Structure formats: structure tokens, C-alpha cells
Amino acid sequence: xxxxxxxxxxxxxxxxYSLANGLRVALKQIQTAPIxxxxxxxxxxxxxEVPGKTGLSHWVEHMQFKGTKNFSGQEMENTIARTGxxxxxxxxxxxxxxxxxxxxxxxxxxxxxxxxxxxxxxFDPEEVETERTVILSEREGNENDPQFLLGxxxxxxxxxxxxxxxxxxxxxxxxINLSREDLYQHYRNYYQPNNAMVCxxxxxxxxxxxxxxxxxxxxxxxxxxxxxxxxxEEEITDAKTVExxxxxxxxxxxxxxxxxxxxxxxxxxxxxxxxxxxxxSSLNMFGSGGIGxxxxxxxxxxxxxxxxxSVNGSLSASIDPGTxxxxxxxxxxxxxxxxxxxxxxxxxxLLTKPPSQNELDIALKQARANxxxxxxxxxxxxxxxxxxxxxxxxxxxxxxxxxxQAVSVEDILRVSRKxxxxxxRVTGVYRSRNGASYA
Amino acid sequence: xxxxxxxxKALPGSDSIFRQQYPNQTTFLAYPNLTSPAVYFRGYLxxxxxxxxxxxxxxxxxxxxxxxxxxxxxxFRQLHEIIESCGASISLSAGSLSTVFSGQCLKEDFSLILExxxxxLSQPAYPQNxxxxxxxxxxxxxxxxxxxxxxxxxxxxxxxxxREHPYAHPELGYAxxxxxxxxxxxxxxxxxxxxxxxxxxxVSGGIDPQTSAHLFDQIFSAWQVPEQELQQELPPWxxxxxxxxxxxxxxxxxxxxxxxxxxxxxxxxxxxxxxxxGNNILGQFGMMGxxxxxxxxxxxxxxxxxxxxxxxxxxxxxxxxxxxxxxxxDRAISKILEEIKRFIQExxxxxxxxxxxxxxxxxxxxxxxxxxxxVRYLLSLQRYNLSLDYLRELPxxxxxxxxxxxxxxxxxxxxxxxxxIASAGREL
Numbered sequence: 001x002x003x004x005x006x007x008x009x010x011x012x013x014x015x016x017y018s019l020a021n022g023l024r025v026a027l028k029q030i031q032t033a034p035i036x037x038x039x040x041x042x043x044x045x046x047x048x049e050v051p052g053k054t055g056l057s058h059w060v061e062h063m064q065f066k067g068t069k070n071f072s073g074q075e076m077e078n079t080i081a082r083t084g085x086x087x088x089x090x091x092x093x094x095x096x097x098x099x100x101x102x103x104x105x106x107x108x109x110x111x112x113x114x115x116x117x118x119x120x121x122x123f124d125p126e127e128v129e130t131e132r133t134v135i136l137s138e139r140e141g142n143e144n145d146p147q148f149l150l151g152x153x154x155x156x157x158x159x160x161x162x163x164x165x166x167x168x169x170x171x172x173x174x175x176i177n178l179s180r181e182d183l184y185q186h187y188r189n190y191y192q193p194n195n196a197m198v199c200x201x202x203x204x205x206x207x208x209x210x211x212x213x214x215x216x217x218x219x220x221x222x223x224x225x226x227x228x229x230x231x232x233e234e235e236i237t238d239a240k241t242v243e244x245x246x247x248x249x250x251x252x253x254x255x256x257x258x259x260x261x262x263x264x265x266x267x268x269x270x271x272x273x274x275x276x277x278x279x280x281s282s283l284n285m286f287g288s289g290g291i292g293x294x295x296x297x298x299x300x301x302x303x304x305x306x307x308x309x310s311v312n313g314s315l316s317a318s319i320d321p322g323t324x325x326x327x328x329x330x331x332x333x334x335x336x337x338x339x340x341x342x343x344x345x346x347x348x349x350l351l352t353k354p355p356s357q358n359e360l361d362i363a364l365k366q367a368r369a370n371x372x373x374x375x376x377x378x379x380x381x382x383x384x385x386x387x388x389x390x391x392x393x394x395x396x397x398x399x400x401x402x403x404x405q406a407v408s409v410e411d412i413l414r415v416s417r418k419x420x421x422x423x424x425r426v427t428g429v430y431r432s433r434n435g436a437s438y439a
Numbered sequence: 440x441x442x443x444x445x446x447x448k449a450l451p452g453s454d455s456i457f458r459q460q461y462p463n464q465t466t467f468l469a470y471p472n473l474t475s476p477a478v479y480f481r482g483y484l485x486x487x488x489x490x491x492x493x494x495x496x497x498x499x500x501x502x503x504x505x506x507x508x509x510x511x512x513x514x515f516r517q518l519h520e521i522i523e524s525c526g527a528s529i530s531l532s533a534g535s536l537s538t539v540f541s542g543q544c545l546k547e548d549f550s551l552i553l554e555x556x557x558x559x560l561s562q563p564a565y566p567q568n569x570x571x572x573x574x575x576x577x578x579x580x581x582x583x584x585x586x587x588x589x590x591x592x593x594x595x596x597x598x599x600x601x602r603e604h605p606y607a608h609p610e611l612g613y614a615x616x617x618x619x620x621x622x623x624x625x626x627x628x629x630x631x632x633x634x635x636x637x638x639x640x641x642v643s644g645g646i647d648p649q650t651s652a653h654l655f656d657q658i659f660s661a662w663q664v665p666e667q668e669l670q671q672e673l674p675p676w677x678x679x680x681x682x683x684x685x686x687x688x689x690x691x692x693x694x695x696x697x698x699x700x701x702x703x704x705x706x707x708x709x710x711x712x713x714x715x716x717g718n719n720i721l722g723q724f725g726m727m728g729x730x731x732x733x734x735x736x737x738x739x740x741x742x743x744x745x746x747x748x749x750x751x752x753x754x755x756x757x758x759x760x761x762x763x764x765x766x767x768x769d770r771a772i773s774k775i776l777e778e779i780k781r782f783i784q785e786x787x788x789x790x791x792x793x794x795x796x797x798x799x800x801x802x803x804x805x806x807x808x809x810x811x812x813x814v815r816y817l818l819s820l821q822r823y824n825l826s827l828d829y830l831r832e833l834p835x836x837x838x839x840x841x842x843x844x845x846x847x848x849x850x851x852x853x854x855x856x857x858x859x860i861a862s863a864g865r866e867l
Contacts, residue, residue, distance in 0.1 A: 032474055033804050034449060065726070074732075077725035082794050084801020101808070103801050133739035133764075140693035141742055141762045144588055247691045249582035279523075291528050294519035304515070306572050309579040331575050332582065362524040369526020369545050372476040377809040 014201070014385055014394060017210065021222045022194030025213055026385040026394065028201040030378050035085075036202030037101040037382035038110040040118070041390065044190035046168045047093045047319065048228045054163075055170015056178065056186045058091040059135055063183060064098065065089070066127045068120035073127075076113050083109065093164050094319045095390045101379045104203045108212055111198070115216035118191050128180045136176075139169045146248045146430050147327060153242040154254045154428035158323050162233045194222035197389055201382035232320045234258070236424045244430045250309075251330040252430040253339060257419055259324040262317035262391040268403045269415040270324070271315065275363035276355055276412070277346070278313030278326060283374035283384075283400075290373065291366050298326070301346050307334045319391045324419075336429045350416045354409035367404050450803060453827040456817065457648035459656075463635040463663055467655045468817040469648035470641075472810055478549045478644030478651070479810035481818060483537035484560070486632035486670050488612075489605040489753075495620055497612015499533035501573060502625050506531050508569035511562040515569060518555070527552050529559065535606055536670070536752060543810070546645040553658050560638075561662055563629060565622045574618055581614040589762075591687040591863035592696040599683040599859040600700060600756055604676050634664030641817035643810040676702065676754035679857040687863040695765045695864025699775055700758035701853050703748055707823040710848060712836055714748055714757065717845040719795040720787050721778070722746025722759055729782070730759055733774045740767045740774065752822065757852060765865035772860060779858075783849045786842035796837050803830055 014028035045057050067073040080087045085102025100110040142148040152167050159165035170178075198213055236258050260266040274281060279293020293299050293312065302308040309329045316322055330339050374380055388397040457469040488499045507529065509515045522529055527544035529552065540560070544552045584590045594609055601607035611617075638659070642651050679701075704710045722730035727745035734744035741761040749755035759779070763771045807813050820829060 032472070033808065035805055035808060074725060074736075078794060081725045082797040082801070084798050084803065084805055086802075086805070101805060103804065106801075130736070130739035134735060134742055137694065137740070137762065137764055138742035140764060143693040146586075248586045250579055280526075291523055291526055292519065292530075293523075295516070295523040300516075303576075304572070306575065309576040329579060329583070331579055333575065362520075365524060366526040369477070372545055373543060376475060376477065376479075376811075379808065 013398070015206065016394070019193065019214065019218055021218065021220060023213075023217050023220075024197040024389070025210065026197065026199045026389070027204075027206055027209055028381060028385060029204065029206060030202050030381065032203075033378075034104045034203050035101060035378065036104045036107050036200060036204050037099060037379040038107060038114070039097055039099040039199040039382050039386050040114040041197040041199065041386040042096045042191060043094075043195045043390065044096055045092050045094045046166055046170075047163050047230060048190070049163055049166065050228055052174060053178065053182060054166045054174045055135070055168075056182060057096055058168050058170060059131065059175075059178065060183055060187050060191075061089050061091045061096050061098075062131050062135060063123055063128065063187070064117050064121055066124065066131065067122050068116050069122065070116050070120060071113065076117075079109055080106075080113070091168055093168060095387075097386060099379070099382065107200070107204055107209065111212050111216045114198075115220065118193070118196065118217070119220055121187060123180055123184045123187065125180050128183060132175065135169065136172070139172060139175065142169065146244070146246055146252055147254070149246070150242075150244050150252055150254050150428045150430045151325070153244060154256050154325065154426050155323070157240045157242050157426040157428070158236055158256045158258070159233050160237065162230045162320065164318070164320065164322065189226055192222045192225060193217060193220050195225055197386055199382045199385040201385065202378045230320065232261070234321055236426060239423050240426045242426065242428045244428070245433050246430060247433055248430065249432055249434050250332070251336050251432055253328040253330065253336050254325055254428040255328075255343070256323040256325040256426045256428075258424065259315055259322045259419065261319060261321050262396065266415050266418070267317065269407045269411040270419065271367070272360065272363045272404060272407055273350070273412055273416055273420075274313050274315045274324060275366055276359055277350065278311060280363065280366045280370055281313070281315055283370045290370055295362070297346050297349075298343065301342055302328065302339060305342065307331065307339050307342055317387070317391055336431070340427065344422065347420055347422065350420060354413040357409060360407070360409055360412065364404055368401050371401050450830045451807065451813065451816065451827075452831045456820075456827045457652055458821075458827065459652055461656060461660055463660060465635045465638045465640070465659050465662075466821060467652050468639070468641040468821060469651050470643045470813050470817060471647050472643050472813065473645055473647065475645040475810060476546060477543055477810070478546050478642060478646055479541075479543045479814055480640060480642045481539070481541035481811070481814045482638065482640035483539045483818070484633065485537050485637040487534045487536045487538060488608065488610040489535050489673060490628070490632060490670050491608070491612070492624075494616060495612075495624055496608045496616040497577070497610075498620055498624060498628055499538065500610050500612060501577070501617060501620055502628050503531040503533040503538050504573050505565055505570060505625055506559050506563045508573070509564040509566050510558045511564055512558060514564070515566070518559075522552070522555060525551065529556055531559070533610060535610060549646055549651065550654050550658075553654055557658055557662060560633065563625075565625050567622055570620075570622055570625070574620070577611070577617050578614055580611070581617075586689055588689050588692050588694065588696040588863040591689055592698050592861050595685040595687050595863060596698045596700060596756070596758070596859055596861035599685050599861060600679070601754070602677065604674060604754065606754065631668045632670065634667030635659065635662045636664070636667045636669065639818065639821050641814045641821070643813040643817070673753045678702070679859065682856055682858050682860065684860045686861075686867050688866040689863050690865070692864050693764070694762050695768050695862055696760070696762050697768060697771060697860075697862045698758055698760045699772070699779075699858055699860050700756040701858055703750070703755045703757040703852065705754065706752060707750060707819065707825060709836060711750065712833075713840050713844050713848045714852065716792065716795045716799065716837070716840055717782070717787070717849055718746055718748040718757065719798065720791045720845070721782055724791075724795055724798060729778050730761075730775060733778055734761055734771055738770070738774060740764070740771045744771070744775075768862060768864070768867075776855070779853055780855060783846070783853050783855070786846040789842065792840075792842050792845070796840070799837055800834055803833070
């Protein structure tokens with residue numbers, strides 16, 4: 001085994017290793033409860049999909065629950081369930097991850113199943129067809145939500161070619177046309193030890209855990225991967241507007257700006273801009289909710305001034321430059337244009353003068369609190385080891401608060417001017433066909 | 440044996456849970472998680488939407504929202520600037536029987552947040568401009584809900600299931616009732632029902648229970664409201680006269696939502712534990728139990744399909760829900776009814792029973808992984824009047840439950856001729 005040179009000098013820090021076949025391993029001991037959260041991350045998501053084959057990564061994720069040469073899907077599910085633990089998986093634009101949080105005594109079960117389905121999944125043709133209707137049904141459920149439909153249009157407008165423009169679920173057309181062979185090839189190509197990372201957090205003996213990982217994953221071969229790597233798109237080319245008309249009895253707005261990739265030093269200033277503008281994003285994927293946004297600039301201007309019913313922002317850490325998107329629900333007594341006019345004033349202010357030091361200090365305290373809440377449970381701690389490693393390394397997460405504290409009010413102004421140019425954004429409007437009255 | 444003792448001790452119990460009732464009839468519960476730099480809290484006052492006056496449905500919910508729009512000491516901006524500038528949160532909402540408050544903060548700010556919580560609960564200002572703003576926001580919410588198939592199916596279910604019972608009304612109220620609520624209505628509601636009597640607060644996090652209890656006592660013991668009224672007792676739920684079906688048409692939706700349900704036991708009785716095991720077999724275990732296996736895995740009819748057993752002090756429902764393509768709605772209903780029939784015709788298998796028992800035992804420490812999970816458990820102990828050693832005693836209770844017990848209970852609660860079937864989506 002090879003120990004990574006970072007972070008191993010502190011008792012609270014995880015330890016990082018890699019096996020001879022390229023599998024990366026992160027182990028973080030937390031001795032508060034006899035449970036462990038076991039994650040397997042793959043560096044594959046919709047970011048690596050090509051036109052006509054969207055939705056492959058997500059569908060492969062579904063098929064990983066359908067059985068291998070050694071275990072049926074039901075056997076795997078039921079064995080995990082019997083331990084009292086829970087299991088799930090996620091597909092994102094950048095990665096696919098599988099996890100189980102379960103009693104520590106069941107750690108070996110988790111590792112055995114994950115190693116097995118890394119190479120032995122069947123992709124039974126009948127199961128592929130059953131799952132096609134399940135995934136179409138998942139997409140149809142999302143399509144019931146006007147914000148999903150608008151979001152899909154906004155995201156397509158935010159990128160010319162980069163696959164971040166595509167919905168992770170895939171387009172309906174592609175979901176109808178993808179074949180079993182497409183899925184299986186995608187699986188064989190990307191599901192390999194040299195494109196994966198095992199992350200464990202919780203109550204376990206480090207040496208025993210490492211031996212188990214070596215036992216189940218150490219003999220799995222790695223082959224060269226045929227990559228589809230997209231070209232980064234640094235900026236939204238111009239000011240774009242997309243519109244949708246539908247049956248909902250309300251109007252919605254989404255506005256997207258380009259955000260820096262997570263490994264870009266500007267990402268930290270951008271995080272604080274988000275906090276000032278629309279409130280801080282929670283770092284806690286699995287625990288209790290985050291901090292409100294009632295003292296944010298947009299809440300004050302749009303909600304307190306009675307123009308909109310709700311406003312929220314969303315910023316994610318991603319490999320390539322991403323998007324920061326605002327989601328606004330308009331009130332019936334104001335048109336989307338009224339709301340956008342006020343919003344433009346708020347953004348203009350961001351471009352003309354830096355925030356006060358007090359405003360920045362509040363954003364920093366919120367970030368510190370969010371960071372503390374993120375350590376509330378071990379599932380979230382295991383999540384962050386893998387997530388941070390998908391776009392940088394764990395030091396990104398560990399140094400998160402320090403990096404934010406180094407941001408000055410001048411940095412905020414500089415980064416705002418760089419990214420919040422009104423000539424480079426997408427404005428999406430969903431208009432009610434029923435014609436809301438703006439009187 | 441030693442391992443079992445250690446495992447039992449690892450669960451919260453009478454030697455590790457702090458519970459104290461105070462002279463003003465407030466109750467405080469705490470459990471330490473000293474490695475946590477934060478504190479999570481949650482509590483309730485025993486007044487909810489069942490106390491909404493006639494024609495004012497939604498009053499308890501609107502009151503909960505209005506509480507944090509300003510107090511006698513701090514206006515809206517000041518209040519939220521204080522809370523958010525320390526990275527904390529305080530949320531309020533109203534359920535059928537209670538007004539619930541929850542939040543989290545760094546442990547150094549707990550005293551400040553507790554003081555603000557009391558201020559919010561005891562000295563609301565009810566500013567007129569914020570009432571109008573919230574009424575407008577709710578008007579938007581009602582319009583959005585009308586297009587939401589899940590919400591419409593849920594409301595249809597409640598209408599059919601509860602009929603004359605107060606639970607038939609949505610806690611949010613209706614557009615036409617919410618707009619008639621005035622600041623006088625809110626003040627009267629607050630004056631009648633808000634006070635320390637029956638208030639419960641539970642805390643878990645990085646402050647030891649004695650210290651947090653001392654803070655609670657210091658801050659909350661000053662709250663005295665001798666004239667505080669208690670919520671009236673609920674009327675009994677009337678059994679369903681027959682199978683009741685309602686479909687709410689919602690145009691241009693790709694998916695329909697479906698709920699099929701029956702009555703559930705009240706509180707967390709032993710009968711409830713039998714139902715929990717049965718429910719896990721029916722629609723939870725693995726990929727959503729028998730329902731998930733039949734509707735999703737074998738038939739590919741739905742992305743989600745499973746069952747839930749609600750728990751409450753009042754009547755509550757045992758529900759099966761699924762999201763399906765409108766063309767498959769009838770097939771999904773048939774599949775679910777087949778599974779209910781099987782559930783009441785034959786005992787569950789020994790392997791199914793053993794699966795869910797093992798799961799129930801193994802999940803005990805996992806359900807307490809977070810501060811929020813611990814606090815929810817503490818509140819259940821109080822709400823349902825359970826022993827502080829409830830979790831430690833649960834394994835013995837589970838051990839005695841048999842397949843025949845589940846069949847008996849299934850037959851008691853599921854009657855094929857007295858179900859509610861509610862759905863929403865494309866016109867039938």
C-alpha cells in the first residue's frame with residue numbers, strides 16, 4: 001500500500017492509501033457510535049456522456065442494484081437491510097457513489113458487495129427493460145415540477161457543448177433508445193479500481209478495515225479507460241433568455257451565472273457571495289437543515305418588498321466551471337419582469353461596491369456553523385472524503401473555513417465583477433398560461 | 440452477554456437521558472453528544488390546527504409563521520440578523536396537535552438562541568405588513584399546490600379518510616380561510632393557547648445536559664401564563680362505511696400519485712410495534728418490501744412504491760403510496776390490492792419476520808446517528824409517555840412478536856371493503 005503524503009499528521013484526520021491496482025482508500029475513525037459509513041465513489045457521471053447517450057451513468061447506477069454473478073439484487077438489498085443499515089446511491093454530473101451506513105460488525109458485507117458489483121454485475125436484458133420504465137417514471141415524476149422543466153432549459157442555455165448542459169437522468173429520447181450493450185460497455189469501461197475510491201468513516205479498526213479492502217478489491221484488475229473528457233466552458237457566451245409556458249398557476253424565474261470550478265481559488269470568494277446574495281448553502285447532505293436566508297440581500301429586496309414568494313440559490317462544487325442558479329417563485333401580484341428589475345438592482349450593487357466587513361463576517365460565521373453541522377453525522381463525514389476528492393483532495397474540505405477566512409471584501413468585489421456580468425447569464429421564465437394578474 | 444450489555448448501555452436510557460419537569464409545567468429533555476461542536480433542539484407546545492376556529496382554517500399554521508416576524512423587542516430584520524449572524528436557525532410550524540419549533544446553533548450561542556426562542560414564543564408583535572406578506576405568499580403556495588399531484592392526492596386521501604373529523608382539513612388551511620385571518624385572530628389564539636403549560640424542549644449536542652437544563656430553567660421559568668387554555672380533546676374517528684375512491688384531475692402531468700390507506704393504531708403501543716414489523720414487510724424492507732417488489736421491481740410501474748405507518752396521539756393512517764404513469768394507474772392499484780389481500784390472508788413467512796426483526800434491532804444505533812435523530816427520539820418518549828429505557832427494552836418486545844400476531848393485526852386494520860383510494864393526475 002502507498003500512503004498519501006497529505007494530512008496524516010493529525011489524529012482527527014482521515015488516512016489515505018492506494019492499492020496496487022489504483023484503488024484509492026480513505027479511512028476516518030470516529031468512535032462515537034458502533035456504526036460505519038462505507039462509500040464507493042467512481043469518477044464517472046453525466047459529465048463524461050456524449051450526445052445521444054445521455055442518462056447512461058444514472059441508469060448504470062440503477063442496474064448495480066439488480067444483481068451479479070454471485071448475488072441477486074434482492075439478496076444484496078435484504079442482507080444490508082437485515083443489518084439495520086441503509087444503502088443508497090447517487091449519480092451526479094461528476095461522479096457516481098454508492099454507500100451503506102450500517103453497524104460496524106457488518107462492514108465486511110458492505111465491502112464484499114461493492115467489490116463484487118464493481119466487476120460482476122449482470123445487466124440482465126429483462127431487468128434492463130423493466131428498469132427502463134422505472135427510470136422513465138422517475139423522469140416523469142420530475143417533469144411534474146415546473147422548476148425541473150425550466151431548470152433543464154436554463155442548463156442547456158448555460159453551456160454550448162459541455163455535458164453539464166444535460167440532465168443527469170438523460171433525455172427521454174435517449175432513455176427510450178439506449179441499449180443493454182450501451183449500458184454494459186459504459187459499466188465495463190468506467191467501473192474499475194483505478195477510477196474508484198473507498199471511503200470509510202466510523203467505528204472500525206484501521207488495520208482490519210484496510211485488510212478487508214485489500215482482500216476484496218486488491219485482486220481486481222484495472223484496464224485503461226477510454227475517457228470522454230469535455231472541454232471546459234469558462235463563460236456563458238451572452239445574455240440569454242429562455243421561456244416556458246405551462247399550466248401552473250404561478251410564475252417562476254431561474255437565473256444562472258457561471259461559477260468557478262471548485263479547485264479555482266475564486267470558488268471560496270464565490271461561496272461568500274452566494275451567502276450574501278441568497279443565503280449560505282448547507283454542507284450537510286445527511287443531517288438537519290442549514291441556516292435560513294432571511295438576512296440575505298435578495299430575501300430583503302424580493303420577499304420583504306413583497307415581489308416574490310420565495311428565493312433560494314444553489315451553488316455546487318464541481319470539476320469544471322459550473323453554474324450558480326437562483327430559484328424564484330413570483331407572487332401573483334407582480335410580473336416576472338418586476339422581479340427581474342429589482343434583482344438586477346441588487347446584482348448591480350454587488351458589482352459597484354464591496355460588501356461591508358460586517359456583512360462578510362456574518363457570512364464567515366455562517367460558513368463556520370455550517371461546517372460544524374456537517375460533522376454532525378458520520379455518513380456526511382464519509383461523504384465529504386469522497387466528494388472533495390472528486391474535484392480536488394480532502395484538504396479542500398479540511399481547509400474550507402480557513403480559505404474562506406482569507407477572503408477580503410476586495411476579493412468579493414473582484415470575483416463579483418468577473419462572474420456576475422449581466423451580459424453573461426441565462427434568465428429563465430416560466431409563465432402561467434392562465435395569465436396571472438399583475439394588478 | 441458482555442457485548443449485549445455494552446450495546447444496551449450504548450443506547451440512550453434512564454441513566455443517560457436527562458428529563459426534568461418544572462413548576463410552570465414545562466419539560467426539558469437532553470442527551471449529551473459532547474464531541475459535537477453544535478446543539479440541535481426541537482420542541483412543541485400542545486396546540487395545533489385542530490384548534491383553528493370555524494372558518495379560520497390555517498390559523499395555527501399562520502400563527503407559527505407569524506411568530507418569527509417580530510417580537511416586542513426585535514423587529515423582523517433585527518431578529519433574523521441576530522439568528523443568522525451566528526449561523527443559527529429557529530424554525531416554527533404547526534401540525535394538527537402541536538406547534539413545533541426546532542433549530543440548531545454552535546454551542547457557544549445556545550444561551551442566546553434559547554432566549555430568542557422564548558421571546559418568539561411569548562412576545563410576538565404580529566406586524567400587520569408581515570401578515571399581509573405571508574397571506575400573499577400562502578396564496579401563491581395554494582395555487583402551486585393545486586397543480587401538485589402528490590399534494591392533491593394527499594388532500595383527497597385526508598378528505599375521504601377523516602370526513603367529519605378535524606384532520607380532514609389541511610393544516611395550511613384554504614385560500615379562502617387564510618385571507619380572512621386578522622392580527623386580532625392571531626392575538627386571541629396566542630392569548631388563549633400559548634404559555635409554558637405542556638411545553639416540551641429536547642436538546643442534543645455538545646453541551647452537557649446539566650448545563651443546558653440550567654440554562655433552560657433560568658430562561659423559561661420566567662414564563663407564567665395562568666390563564667393558558669388547553670386544547671380540547673379530539674372527537675373519535677369514524678370507521679369508513681365502505682371503500683371510498685377519489686381522483687383529483689390535474690392536467691398536463693406526466694405522473695399520477697396514488698395513496699391507498701386504512702386506519703393505524705394510536706400512539707407507540709405494543710400493537711404499534713407489531714404493525715411496524717408488518718409494515719416493513721409490506722412496503723419498507725429492502726427495496727420497499729412486497730409493494731416495491733411487486734409494483735416497481737417486477738412490473739416496472741413506478742419509480743417509488745412503498746408503505747408508511749403514521750404515528751400520532753390522534754387517529755392516523757397506514758398508507759401505501761406510489762408515483763405511476765397515468766396509463767398504469769389501474770394496474771398499480773390492482774397490484775397493491777393483491778398485496779394487501781395476501782397480507783391479510785396468510786401469515787408472513789418466518790424468514791420475512793426474522794429479516795425485519797433483525798433490521799429493527801440493527802437500526803437502533805443508526806437511527807440515533809445525528810443530534811436531530813436523538814432529539815426526535817427524546818420527544819417521542821415524552822409525547823407517547825414511554826419509559827426512558829424504551830429502546831433498551833424494545834429487543835425483548837420484538838422477540839415475542841409472531842407471524843400470527845402480524846396476521847391478526849393486519850386483519851384488524853386492513854379491510855378490503857373499507858379502504859380509501861385517492862389519486863391525482865391526468866383525468867381518468
